[in-house]
Amino acid sequence: KSPYKIAVIPGDGIGKEVVPVGVRILQACAKKYGFEVQLEHFDFASCDYYERHAKMLPDDWVEVLSRFDALFFGAVGDPKRVPDHISLWGSLLLFRRQFDQYVNLRPARSVAGVPGPLRNPGKIDFWIVRENTEGEYTELGGKIFHGTQREMVVQETVMTRVGIDRILEYAFDLAQSRPAKQLTSATKSNGISITMPYWDQRVAEMSKRYPDVKVESYHIDILCAHFVQKPSSFDVVVGSNLFGDILSDLGPAVTGSLGLAASGNINPTGKWPSLFEPVHGSAPDIMGQNIANPIGQLEAGSMMLRHLGQPQAADDIILAVNAVLGRGKPDELTRDLGGQASTTQLGDAIEREI
C-alpha cells in the first residue's frame, strides 16, 4: 500500500546513468496514478564503495534494506577494479539469498520496432523462471595440491527439495495462469547424474498437482538449440540457477531485446523486499558518456510497480516505451537502437508519453 518505500541502488558503471531515468519515470507514474513513492538512495553495492571501505556493503545492510518494500537496482561489477566473484558475491548474489528472492523472473518477448536476429521468429512471448538461491551457485568446495601438477578444484552444486519445489510451484502457477498452460523444464540428467535426475523427479511429482499444465523436459543443450529454432513454441520455461541464467540471456537475445530486458528477483511471500534490475550489466566501457539505453531499467521499474500492486502504472511504462520504440525517431533513440539520442533524451521522450 502507498506510500511505497523503495531503496534506490545504482551500483556501478551505467547503473548510475540509467537509474536516475528510472527514478524520474517512477515519480511521473506516482503523480499520474496518485500513489506515493518514498525513495532513498544508497551508494553501497558498488566498486566505488568497495574501494573506499574494503567491503561491498555496510555492516547493518540487512537491517537497513529490510525496511523497504522493494529494491530498485542498477548494475554491479567492474572487473578491472574488483574481481566479479567478490563484487557480485558481496552484493547482488547476497541479496538474492539473504532476502530469499528465490524466483528470478524474466520475459523473452518480441518488441515492435526492435528487429531481432532471426529470419522467422514468429511471435515470441514467454517467461523464464529461474531458481535464484541455490543450485550451481555455491561457495562450497576448494582446492587441493596447491601449485603442483596435481592441483585440482572441486565445487558442489546443492539442490534441496524445498528449494526445487517452491520454484516449480511458482512456475506451474504461472503456466496455469496463461492460455497455453505449457511448462518446459531444463534438465541435463543424462550427463549430470545426481542433481539433475532429482530435479526431474521433483518436476514429475509436482506435475501431478497440475494435471491441466502440459510439461516437457529438455536437456539444456538441445533446449538452447530450440530457443533459436522455434522460440515461439515456449510459454513458461523453468530452470536451475545456472540453466536459468543461461536461458534468460539467450531468450531475450533471440528476440533482439537483451539490452531492453528486466529481471525481477522476487520473494513471493512478501517477507523480504524483492529486487528489480535491468538484465544488462554495468558496462563500464561505455559509462560516463550518457549513451546507455535506459529501457531495461524502465522495464525493471514496471515489473516493480506490478509487484507492488500498481498494474496500471506498470502497463503505462510498457506502453510509453513501445510508443517511442514504435515510432523509431532517431533523435529519441540511443545508439544501440540506431539513433543519436542520449540516455537522458530517450528518458525525456518516454516521460512525455506518461
Place this chain on the structure above:
Amino acid sequence: KSPYKIAVIPGDGIGKEVVPVGVRILQACAKKYGFEVQLEHFDFASCDYYERHAKMLPDDWVEVLSRFDALFFGAVGDPKRVPDHISLWGSLLLFRRQFDQYVNLRPARSVAGVPGPLRNPGKIDFWIVRENTEGEYTELGGKIFHGTQREMVVQETVMTRVGIDRILEYAFDLAQSRPAKQLTSATKSNGISITMPYWDQRVAEMSKRYPDVKVESYHIDILCAHFVQKPSSFDVVVGSNLFGDILSDLGPAVTGSLGLAASGNINPTGKWPSLFEPVHGSAPDIMGQNIANPIGQLEAGSMMLRHLGQPQAADDIILAVNAVLGRGKPDELTRDLGGQASTTQLGDAIEREI
C-alpha cells in the same frame, strides 16, 4: 597406417539406420583412395543389449575395443526403455573416460543449401573445443534426508590442472593454426566461484605461452547470446564439459546444421582409440521409418578419416555432401531438408558423388 581397424557401434534408434550408410561411404572412400578398412560390428552400447544382459557392455569391452584404431559410433539412448543416466554413463560417457578422449571437437559452419535461422548470419566457421572427461559430469555426490521435507542432493564438479591445461593446449594449438588466431573461453566465474575462477586462471597462464593468440573470456550466459548475435565473430571456442556441451549444440543450431553435425571424441596422444559420432541423438521417435538424415554420420566418418591420416578422402566426403545439398533435389533429400528421399536414397546420392 592402412589397414585401419574400425569398431562399428550403431547403438540405438536411428543409429542403426544411419551407421550402415556411413559404412558404405567409408568403403567407397577406401576403394577410391586405395586404403583398407577392417570393420567389425558390435551390438553392445545399446538399450537392446541392456535389456538382454542387464548391462550396457560386455565385461571385456576395454580389451575388445582398445584393439581398434577408431570407433565409429551411431547414437545411444532410449529413455522410455532405459534411463539416460544409465545408458549413457554405461557406454558413451564411459568410453570418453576409459579411452581418455579428452577433446570433444565440433564444428559450427554454415552449409550451402541449408538455410539457417538467422537473418544476417555472415560467414559462420568456427570450432568448439570441449573438455570431455571431467568438470560438471561426475558421479560424485549423493542424497541426504531421503523422502523427508529436508531432502537434498549434492553433486561435485571436479576440475584438475592437468585436465584443464591439456584441453586449453589443444584449443590454443588449434587457434594458432588458423588465420584469425582467436580463442574464446567460456566461463562463469562471477557466479560459480571456485571452479570457474580457477579455469580463468589456467587460461591466463596458458595464454602466456601463445603470445600470438588473441584470447577473450565471456560468461556462458552472454556468450550464448553472442552466438546468436554475432556468430561470425568466433574462431575457436573452448569450454568445460557442460559449457562445451551447450555451446556445441547451440553453435550448429545457429548455422541451421545441427542435424548434420559430427562430433569427434579424441585422444590426441593416440594411446587409445578415438570415437566419432553424429551430434544428433538416437531419436527413437522416428526410428524404423528409414527417414533419418545420415549426413551427421557421414561427417563423423569424414572426421574419423582425417584423424586416421586420410585427409583427401575426408575432404571428398564433405564435397560429396555439399554437392548433394547444394543442388537441392527433393528426391535426394530427407524430409528434415524439405525433400522426400529415404535415408538410403540420400546415402545413394552421396555415394554416387564419390
